Amino acid sequence: MRRRAADFRRPPRRRFSVWIWVLLGLLLFCTAGFILLVLKQNQEYQDLAQHPTLVRNGGKLQSAQNKLNLTKETTTSNSYARQLLDQMTLAKAYIVIAKEHNNHHLAWELASKIRSCQFLLSKAAMRDSPMTLNEAEPLIKSLSTLIFKAQDAHYDIATTIMTMKSHIQALEERANAATVQSTFFGQLAAESVPKNLHCVNLKLLASWLTMKKLHEVTNEIKNSPRLVDNNLYHFCVFSDNLLAVSAVVNSTISNTDHPKQLVFHIVTNEPNYGAMQAWFVSNDFKGSTIEVQKVEDFTWLNASYSPIVKKLTETDFQGYYIEGSKDLNNEPKFENPKYLSLLNHLRFYIPEIYPHLEKVVFLDDDVIVQKDLTPLFSLDLHGNVNGAVETCLEAFHRFYKYFNFTNPVLSSKFDPQACGWAFGLNVFDLVAWRNANVTDVYHYWQEQNSDGSLWKLGTLPAGLLAFYGRTEPLDRRWHVLGLGYDVNIDNRLIESAAVVHFNGNLKPWLKFGIGRYKPLWERYVNQTHPYLVDCVRN
Numbered sequence: 001m002r003r004r005a006a007d008f009r010r011p012p013r014r015r016f017s018v019w020i021w022v023l024l025g026l027l028l029f030c031t032a033g034f035i036l037l038v039l040k041q042n043q044e045y046q047d048l049a050q051h052p053t054l055v056r057n058g059g060k061l062q063s064a065q066n067k068l069n070l071t072k073e074t075t076t077s078n079s080y081a082r083q084l085l086d087q088m089t090l091a092k093a094y095i096v097i098a099k100e101h102n103n104h105h106l107a108w109e110l111a112s113k114i115r116s117c118q119f120l121l122s123k124a125a126m127r128d129s130p131m132t133l134n135e136a137e138p139l140i141k142s143l144s145t146l147i148f149k150a151q152d153a154h155y156d157i158a159t160t161i162m163t164m165k166s167h168i169q170a171l172e173e174r175a176n177a178a179t180v181q182s183t184f185f186g187q188l189a190a191e192s193v194p195k196n197l198h199c200v201n202l203k204l205l206a207s208w209l210t211m212k213k214l215h216e217v218t219n220e221i222k223n224s225p226r227l228v229d230n231n232l233y234h235f236c237v238f239s240d241n242l243l244a245v246s247a248v249v250n251s252t253i254s255n256t257d258h259p260k261q262l263v264f265h266i267v268t269n270e271p272n273y274g275a276m277q278a279w280f281v282s283n284d285f286k287g288s289t290i291e292v293q294k295v296e297d298f299t300w301l302n303a304s305y306s307p308i309v310k311k312l313t314e315t316d317f318q319g320y321y322i323e324g325s326k327d328l329n330n331e332p333k334f335e336n337p338k339y340l341s342l343l344n345h346l347r348f349y350i351p352e353i354y355p356h357l358e359k360v361v362f363l364d365d366d367v368i369v370q371k372d373l374t375p376l377f378s379l380d381l382h383g384n385v386n387g388a389v390e391t392c393l394e395a396f397h398r399f400y401k402y403f404n405f406t407n408p409v410l411s412s413k414f415d416p417q418a419c420g421w422a423f424g425l426n427v428f429d430l431v432a433w434r435n436a437n438v439t440d441v442y443h444y445w446q447e448q449n450s451d452g453s454l455w456k457l458g459t460l461p462a463g464l465l466a467f468y469g470r471t472e473p474l475d476r477r478w479h480v481l482g483l484g485y486d487v488n489i490d491n492r493l494i495e496s497a498a499v500v501h502f503n504g505n506l507k508p509w510l511k512f513g514i515g516r517y518k519p520l521w522e523r524y525v526n527q528t529h530p531y532l533v534d535c536v537r538n
Contacts, residue, residue, distance in 0.1 A: 080136035081124070084117045087143045094150040096167060106150060113143050186505050186512075194509065197243055199535035201275040204242070207282070208274035217281045218292075226263055226289045228356040233374050236265040236354070238295075238346045239365035240272045242279055243509060243525060250524040251369040253286050260287035261374075265354060267293045267346055283526065295342050301349060307446040308345050344459055347423065348442045348466065351430045358431050363499075364424040366484065366507060368520050371498040376427045376478070384472040385438055387427035389479040392419035402461045404454055414468060421471055423460060424501045425479040432470075442466040483508075483517045494520070 091110045098107040117139055124131040208214055226232060235252060239245050245266055253259045268276050273294040280290045295301075303310035346353065347362055354360065361376055363369075381387050391397040399405075400416035433439075445465045448454060455461035480497035482489055484504025494500055500520060506513045508521035526532065 080131050080133075080140070081121060083140060084121065084136065084143075087140065087147065088114050088117050090147055091143060094147065098150065106146070110146055110150070113139065113146060117143070193241075194511070196532070196535040197241075197509065199538075200531050201242055201272065203531045203535070204275035204278040208278040211278075214278055214281050218277050221281075221289065221291055224289060224291075227265075227291055229263075230356075230358045232261050232263050232289075233377055234263045234265060234354070234357055234360045235363055235373075236267070236350060236360050237363050237365055238267045238343045240268050240341070240343060241365050241509075242272065242275055244365040244507075245276070246279060246283075246526070247521055247524040248363050248365060248367060248369065249280075249285060249288075249290065250526070252363070252373060253288055254524065255369055256372045256374060258374075259285070262288040264288065264290045265293070265360075266290065267295055267343065267353070269341070269343060270294050270296050283529075295346065298349075298353065300352070301342070306349075307443050307450070308348075309342065311446070311450070312340060312342060312345075347426075347459065348439060348462070350428055351433050351439065354430070358429070360428050360430065362423075362426040362428060364501065364503075366502040367424055367499050368502075368524060369499050370520075373498060379427060379472075379474075381427065381429050381432070381472040383432060385429055385432045385436055385470040386421075386467045387429075387472045387474050388421040388423070388467075389425065389476055389481075390419045390421045390473045391481065399464065402455055402464060407454055409448060410454055414465070418464075418468070419473075420460075420464060421473070422479060422481055422501070422503075423463060424481065424503065425499045427472075427474075436470060438466050438470065483514065483520070487514055487516065 091114055095107045095110045095114075098104070098110070120131060120135060120139060221227075237245050237248055245268075249264055249266075252264075253262060256262060266276060266280070273292065276292045280292055301309060303313055350360060350362065359377055361373060376387070379387060397420040398416070399414055399418040399420065402420065403410050403414070403416075405411045405414075405416050442462060442465075445454070445462055449462075477496050478498045479501060480489070480493055480499070481501040481503050483494075483500050484502040484506045486504075494517075500517075502508050502513075502517070502521065508514075508518050527536075
């Protein structure tokens with residue numbers, strides 16, 4: 001028989017060394033011991049869970065920790081604290097029922113024991129150690145006795161459930177009323193001007209009335225050819241809030257390479273005109289041109305020309321805000337007196353206010369600019385009138401959330417799922433605006449909504465209709481919203497934004513503004529100005 005070649009021979013069997021067998025045996029032994037230990041501890045835990053009342057261990061509750069974690073203690077099923085809390089909850093329910101049945105003595109006894117339990121729990125929490133058996137046992141027994149006494153008084157589970165349901169309903173009604181009241185007070189506070197800001201206005205107004213030099217500089221600015229030079233970058237802001245407008249202007253100038261090429265067109269009202277002029281004339285804004293006008297000078301903007309002016313002057317419309325709405329279901333935000341201000345509606349008359357300009361960037365007074373905005377003027381709007389950031393990433397910013405689409409006038413012309421967009425940062429091509437007669441379209445929809453049947457209030461719904469099909473979507477990073485109500489905006493989104501918008505009630509100049517975002521606004525406020533320092537100090 002021929003031998004196989006060496007490559008095809010069966011390899012010889014190797015015997016395991018004696019040491020390998022010994023190591024394998026030790027490993028199996030340790031594994032078995034570990035399994036038995038785990039099973040034993042699990043059995044001890046189950047035995048403990050079956051007898052949760054009073055377990056004696058050197059006079060103290062078993063605990064793996066040296067210090068007391070009261071939260072963990074109250075959630076552990078076999079702890080004294082948990083047992084006392086459960087009994088306190090039941091006792092509180094029986095107090096309510098006992099009072100309703102005029103059993104005031106039982107209610108007093110239960111309340112007394114509840115106070116003792118609360119004292120014991122707070123004492124254990126203060127000393128960072130679990131309560132002892134000697135401390136817990138008397139209270140547990142006495143409370144159990146009183147609870148049995150309440151049950152013997154026919155305060156059965158059915159009675160308890162019905163009583164608790166009625167009390168829960170009453171508490172829900174009180175909570176809802178408190179929520180409405182809180183929203184109202186928040187809205188009221190958001191509409192107010194802090195005392196220190198009002199103080200600054202008064203000081204500036206005094207300067208405007210006494211310093212003739214300020215008037216001379218103002219007259220020079222009014223006649224400046226830069227105001228109508230379309231080779232410069234024009235921004236418009238309509239507001240009666242001095243420091244807010246100043247922060248917008250400062251932030252825009254601070255983040256551009258050529259501030260002397262910027263022109264700001266500010267429109268305010270008669271009461272704030274002098275203060276605005278004094279502030280912007282007397283402070284340095286790096287060579288940029290700042291024009292301040294007052295809306296009262298726009299005599300062409302009257303009730304015979306504008307439906308919104310006609311509506312604002314109606315007695316019923318003014319009474320809605322002065323006397324308050326009688327509609328309890330009306331949202332508090334729709335009772336904001338800002339809707340009475342014509343400044344809020346001037347954005348629809350920009351071509352008439354600045355007839356010689358071709359393109360402007362509109363900014364709200366509650367925004368802060370973080371990057372250079374001059375590239376917006378070279379954006380191609382593809383023949384559209386308005387460049388804006390769309391807000392339809394959330395469903396509530398689509399058209400059907402703003403309008404009453406049961407009205408055939410709307411449903412036949414607009415898509416309910418159309419995407420909304422935001423005011424606050426807008427690029428307006430005024431040449432395209434005039435060609436499309438957008439202001440006339442705005443007037444048409446205001447007349448259609450004279451009875452409030454198409455939308456409630458505000459400038460955005462009217463803007464959505466007037467610029468429908470004429471809006472060019474901008475990159476989302478140009479305009480980040482929500483800093484006036486949303487505390488959870490991603491820091492990366494804020495840092496990448498060209499403009500951040502404090503839309504909402506929590507404005508950064510108010511004490512209850514969101515603290516996380518306040519530094520974004522405060523860095524552009526001239527807090528070293530003598531008037532501001534004096535008003536804050538006093």
